[in-house]
Amino acid sequence: MSDFVRGLRLWLAPERIREEGDTPDYRFSLANERTFLAWIRTALALIGGGFAVDQFLPGLAWGIRAGLALGLLAAGVLCALRAVNHWVRCERAMRRGEDLPVSRFPALLGLVVAVVAVVMVVVVLFGWEGR
Amino acid sequence: MTTAERDPGLQPERTRLAWRRTTLACTVVALLAVRQALHGGATAAGVLAVALSLLAWLGFLAVAHRRVTGMTTAKPAPLSSRLALAAAGCTVALAVFAVATLF
Numbered sequence: 001m002s003d004f005v006r007g008l009r010l011w012l013a014p015e016r017i018r019e020e021g022d023t024p025d026y027r028f029s030l031a032n033e034r035t036f037l038a039w040i041r042t043a044l045a046l047i048g049g050g051f052a053v054d055q056f057l058p059g060l061a062w063g064i065r066a067g068l069a070l071g072l073l074a075a076g077v078l079c080a081l082r083a084v085n086h087w088v089r090c091e092r093a094m095r096r097g098e099d100l101p102v103s104r105f106p107a108l109l110g111l112v113v114a115v116v117a118v119v120m121v122v123v124v125l126f127g128w129e130g131r
Numbered sequence: 132m133t134t135a136e137r138d139p140g141l142q143p144e145r146t147r148l149a150w151r152r153t154t155l156a157c158t159v160v161a162l163l164a165v166r167q168a169l170h171g172g173a174t175a176a177g178v179l180a181v182a183l184s185l186l187a188w189l190g191f192l193a194v195a196h197r198r199v200t201g202m203t204t205a206k207p208a209p210l211s212s213r214l215a216l217a218a219a220g221c222t223v224a225l226a227v228f229a230v231a232t233l234f
Contacts, residue, residue: 029209030142036215037149040222044156047226051163054233055170069233073226080222084215091209 021095032090039083042109046076064123068116075112138205147202153218154195160225161188167232180228187224194218 050072057065082105089101164184168177194217201207 023209026206026209027138027140027142030146030207033210034146034149036210037146037153040218041153041156043219043222044153044160044225047222047229048156048160048163050226050229051160051167054229055163055167066233070230073229073233077223077226080219080226084219087210087215088212 020092021097024094028094029091032087032094035090036083036087039079039086043076043079043083046072046079050076060123064119068119071112071116075109079109143202143205143207146207147199150195150199150202154192157188157191157221157225161185164225164228164232167229177232180232184225184228187221187228190224191218191221194221 050069053060053065053069053072060068086101086103086105093100161184165181168181194214198210198214
Protein backbone atom coordinates (compact mmCIF):
# COMPACT_ATOMS: atom_id res chain seq x y z
CA MET A 1 0.00 0.00 0.00
CA SER A 2 2.87 2.41 0.70
CA ASP A 3 3.88 1.95 -2.92
CA PHE A 4 0.42 3.07 -3.90
CA VAL A 5 0.67 6.18 -1.71
CA ARG A 6 4.07 7.04 -3.16
CA GLY A 7 2.68 6.55 -6.65
CA LEU A 8 -0.22 8.85 -5.80
CA ARG A 9 2.22 11.52 -4.63
CA LEU A 10 4.00 11.23 -7.98
CA TRP A 11 0.69 11.86 -9.72
CA LEU A 12 0.19 15.08 -7.80
CA ALA A 13 3.75 16.33 -8.31
CA PRO A 14 4.65 14.92 -11.73
CA GLU A 15 7.86 16.95 -12.08
CA ARG A 16 9.40 14.88 -9.32
CA ILE A 17 9.72 11.90 -11.63
CA ARG A 18 12.36 13.87 -13.56
CA GLU A 19 14.51 14.28 -10.45
CA GLU A 20 15.10 10.58 -9.93
CA GLY A 21 17.82 8.52 -11.59
CA ASP A 22 18.94 8.96 -15.19
CA THR A 23 16.88 9.62 -18.27
CA PRO A 24 16.51 6.27 -20.07
CA ASP A 25 16.94 5.78 -23.82
CA TYR A 26 14.08 7.70 -25.45
CA ARG A 27 12.99 4.52 -27.22
CA PHE A 28 12.21 2.86 -23.90
CA SER A 29 10.12 5.86 -22.86
CA LEU A 30 8.25 5.71 -26.16
CA ALA A 31 7.62 1.98 -25.72
CA ASN A 32 6.27 2.70 -22.24
CA GLU A 33 4.05 5.41 -23.73
CA ARG A 34 2.66 2.98 -26.32
CA THR A 35 1.87 0.49 -23.56
CA PHE A 36 0.06 3.29 -21.73
CA LEU A 37 -1.90 4.09 -24.88
CA ALA A 38 -2.79 0.43 -25.38
CA TRP A 39 -4.25 0.37 -21.86
CA ILE A 40 -6.16 3.59 -22.55
CA ARG A 41 -7.59 1.96 -25.68
CA THR A 42 -8.58 -1.06 -23.60
CA ALA A 43 -10.33 1.32 -21.19
CA LEU A 44 -12.08 3.06 -24.09
CA ALA A 45 -13.16 -0.30 -25.52
CA LEU A 46 -14.67 -1.30 -22.16
CA ILE A 47 -16.48 2.04 -21.90
CA GLY A 48 -17.71 1.64 -25.47
CA GLY A 49 -18.88 -1.85 -24.52
CA GLY A 50 -20.81 -0.33 -21.61
CA PHE A 51 -22.55 2.08 -24.00
CA ALA A 52 -23.18 -0.74 -26.47
CA VAL A 53 -24.80 -3.02 -23.85
CA ASP A 54 -27.15 -0.21 -22.91
CA GLN A 55 -27.98 0.78 -26.49
CA PHE A 56 -27.99 -2.41 -28.51
CA LEU A 57 -29.64 -4.83 -26.08
CA PRO A 58 -33.00 -3.15 -25.46
CA GLY A 59 -34.63 -6.54 -25.00
CA LEU A 60 -32.74 -7.25 -21.77
CA ALA A 61 -34.38 -6.66 -18.41
CA TRP A 62 -33.33 -3.26 -17.11
CA GLY A 63 -31.51 -4.64 -14.08
CA ILE A 64 -29.30 -7.02 -16.04
CA ARG A 65 -28.60 -4.42 -18.69
CA ALA A 66 -27.68 -1.71 -16.20
CA GLY A 67 -25.59 -4.17 -14.16
CA LEU A 68 -23.58 -5.31 -17.18
CA ALA A 69 -23.14 -1.75 -18.42
CA LEU A 70 -22.06 -0.55 -14.98
CA GLY A 71 -19.60 -3.43 -14.66
CA LEU A 72 -18.01 -2.64 -18.02
CA LEU A 73 -17.89 1.10 -17.32
CA ALA A 74 -16.34 0.55 -13.89
CA ALA A 75 -13.74 -1.76 -15.44
CA GLY A 76 -13.01 0.96 -18.00
CA VAL A 77 -12.48 3.61 -15.33
CA LEU A 78 -10.22 1.30 -13.32
CA CYS A 79 -8.28 0.46 -16.47
CA ALA A 80 -7.68 4.13 -17.31
CA LEU A 81 -6.55 5.03 -13.80
CA ARG A 82 -4.36 2.00 -13.61
CA ALA A 83 -2.83 2.89 -17.01
CA VAL A 84 -1.47 6.13 -15.55
CA ASN A 85 -0.30 4.42 -12.40
CA HIS A 86 1.50 1.67 -14.29
CA TRP A 87 3.06 4.17 -16.68
CA VAL A 88 4.42 6.26 -13.79
CA ARG A 89 5.78 3.18 -12.03
CA CYS A 90 7.47 1.85 -15.20
CA GLU A 91 8.96 5.27 -15.96
CA ARG A 92 10.34 5.50 -12.43
CA ALA A 93 11.71 1.95 -12.50
CA MET A 94 13.49 2.67 -15.80
CA ARG A 95 15.01 5.86 -14.42
CA ARG A 96 16.25 4.03 -11.35
CA GLY A 97 17.45 1.02 -13.33
CA GLU A 98 15.16 -1.33 -11.37
CA ASP A 99 13.09 -4.23 -12.66
CA LEU A 100 9.78 -3.25 -14.21
CA PRO A 101 6.82 -3.59 -11.83
CA VAL A 102 4.71 -6.74 -12.01
CA SER A 103 0.96 -6.60 -11.67
CA ARG A 104 -2.09 -8.72 -11.01
CA PHE A 105 -4.30 -6.33 -12.92
CA PRO A 106 -4.28 -8.06 -16.34
CA ALA A 107 -5.42 -11.35 -14.76
CA LEU A 108 -8.11 -9.51 -12.78
CA LEU A 109 -9.36 -7.68 -15.87
CA GLY A 110 -9.41 -10.94 -17.82
CA LEU A 111 -11.58 -12.50 -15.11
CA VAL A 112 -14.03 -9.59 -15.13
CA VAL A 113 -14.39 -9.70 -18.90
CA ALA A 114 -14.86 -13.49 -18.76
CA VAL A 115 -17.59 -13.13 -16.11
CA VAL A 116 -19.42 -10.53 -18.20
CA ALA A 117 -19.18 -12.80 -21.25
CA VAL A 118 -20.50 -15.81 -19.33
CA VAL A 119 -23.40 -13.77 -17.97
CA MET A 120 -24.23 -12.67 -21.51
CA VAL A 121 -24.17 -16.27 -22.77
CA VAL A 122 -26.41 -17.42 -19.92
CA VAL A 123 -28.85 -14.57 -20.46
CA VAL A 124 -29.10 -15.29 -24.17
CA LEU A 125 -29.29 -19.09 -23.78
CA PHE A 126 -32.05 -19.04 -21.19
CA GLY A 127 -33.86 -16.19 -22.84
CA TRP A 128 -34.05 -14.02 -19.76
CA GLU A 129 -34.92 -11.09 -21.89
CA GLY A 130 -37.63 -9.36 -20.00
CA ARG A 131 -39.72 -8.17 -22.87
CA MET B 132 25.99 11.57 -35.99
CA THR B 133 23.84 10.06 -38.71
CA THR B 134 22.27 7.37 -36.51
CA ALA B 135 20.75 10.04 -34.29
CA GLU B 136 18.73 11.45 -37.16
CA ARG B 137 16.30 8.63 -37.53
CA ASP B 138 15.56 5.59 -35.44
CA PRO B 139 15.62 2.50 -37.71
CA GLY B 140 12.90 0.98 -35.52
CA LEU B 141 10.61 3.93 -36.31
CA GLN B 142 9.69 4.33 -32.65
CA PRO B 143 8.40 7.93 -32.93
CA GLU B 144 6.23 6.97 -35.91
CA ARG B 145 4.84 3.96 -34.09
CA THR B 146 4.05 6.06 -31.07
CA ARG B 147 2.39 8.67 -33.28
CA LEU B 148 0.21 5.99 -34.85
CA ALA B 149 -0.63 4.63 -31.40
CA TRP B 150 -1.95 8.10 -30.50
CA ARG B 151 -3.98 8.11 -33.72
CA ARG B 152 -5.51 4.72 -32.91
CA THR B 153 -6.35 5.87 -29.43
CA THR B 154 -7.97 9.04 -30.77
CA LEU B 155 -10.08 6.90 -33.11
CA ALA B 156 -11.20 4.70 -30.20
CA CYS B 157 -12.09 7.85 -28.26
CA THR B 158 -14.10 9.14 -31.24
CA VAL B 159 -16.11 5.91 -31.37
CA VAL B 160 -16.95 6.22 -27.67
CA ALA B 161 -17.91 9.89 -28.12
CA LEU B 162 -20.21 8.94 -31.02
CA LEU B 163 -21.83 6.25 -28.87
CA ALA B 164 -22.37 8.90 -26.19
CA VAL B 165 -24.11 11.18 -28.71
CA ARG B 166 -26.23 8.27 -29.94
CA GLN B 167 -27.21 7.49 -26.36
CA ALA B 168 -28.51 11.01 -25.82
CA LEU B 169 -30.34 11.14 -29.15
CA HIS B 170 -32.01 7.85 -28.30
CA GLY B 171 -33.17 8.94 -24.87
CA GLY B 172 -34.84 12.11 -26.12
CA ALA B 173 -33.57 15.63 -25.59
CA THR B 174 -33.85 16.15 -21.86
CA ALA B 175 -31.80 18.89 -20.24
CA ALA B 176 -29.61 16.36 -18.44
CA GLY B 177 -29.07 14.40 -21.68
CA VAL B 178 -28.00 17.50 -23.57
CA LEU B 179 -25.63 18.44 -20.76
CA ALA B 180 -24.13 14.93 -20.74
CA VAL B 181 -23.58 15.08 -24.50
CA ALA B 182 -21.97 18.51 -24.24
CA LEU B 183 -19.62 17.29 -21.51
CA SER B 184 -18.81 14.10 -23.48
CA LEU B 185 -17.92 16.17 -26.54
CA LEU B 186 -15.80 18.40 -24.31
CA ALA B 187 -13.93 15.33 -23.03
CA TRP B 188 -13.47 14.18 -26.62
CA LEU B 189 -12.09 17.59 -27.63
CA GLY B 190 -9.79 17.46 -24.63
CA PHE B 191 -8.47 14.11 -25.75
CA LEU B 192 -7.97 15.44 -29.29
CA ALA B 193 -6.01 18.39 -27.91
CA VAL B 194 -3.79 16.11 -25.82
CA ALA B 195 -3.16 13.81 -28.78
CA HIS B 196 -2.44 16.76 -31.06
CA ARG B 197 0.09 18.22 -28.64
CA ARG B 198 1.84 14.90 -28.31
CA VAL B 199 1.84 14.14 -32.04
CA THR B 200 3.31 17.53 -32.91
CA GLY B 201 5.97 16.93 -30.26
CA MET B 202 6.81 13.63 -31.96
CA THR B 203 8.25 15.18 -35.12
CA THR B 204 11.80 15.48 -33.77
CA ALA B 205 14.27 12.62 -34.15
CA LYS B 206 14.45 12.05 -30.38
CA PRO B 207 11.15 13.09 -28.82
CA ALA B 208 11.04 14.03 -25.15
CA PRO B 209 9.25 11.52 -22.92
CA LEU B 210 5.51 11.93 -22.40
CA SER B 211 4.81 14.44 -19.64
CA SER B 212 2.75 13.24 -16.68
CA ARG B 213 0.34 16.10 -17.23
CA LEU B 214 -0.58 14.85 -20.70
CA ALA B 215 -0.88 11.26 -19.46
CA LEU B 216 -3.18 12.37 -16.65
CA ALA B 217 -5.22 14.52 -19.04
CA ALA B 218 -5.70 11.61 -21.46
CA ALA B 219 -6.78 9.27 -18.66
CA GLY B 220 -8.99 12.01 -17.22
CA CYS B 221 -10.86 12.44 -20.51
CA THR B 222 -11.38 8.67 -20.66
CA VAL B 223 -12.74 8.57 -17.11
CA ALA B 224 -14.96 11.57 -17.86
CA LEU B 225 -16.57 9.71 -20.78
CA ALA B 226 -17.32 6.76 -18.48
CA VAL B 227 -18.79 9.05 -15.81
CA PHE B 228 -21.14 10.69 -18.32
CA ALA B 229 -22.10 7.23 -19.56
CA VAL B 230 -23.11 6.27 -16.01
CA ALA B 231 -25.01 9.55 -15.71
CA THR B 232 -27.04 8.83 -18.86
CA LEU B 233 -27.69 5.26 -17.77
CA PHE B 234 -30.27 6.33 -15.20
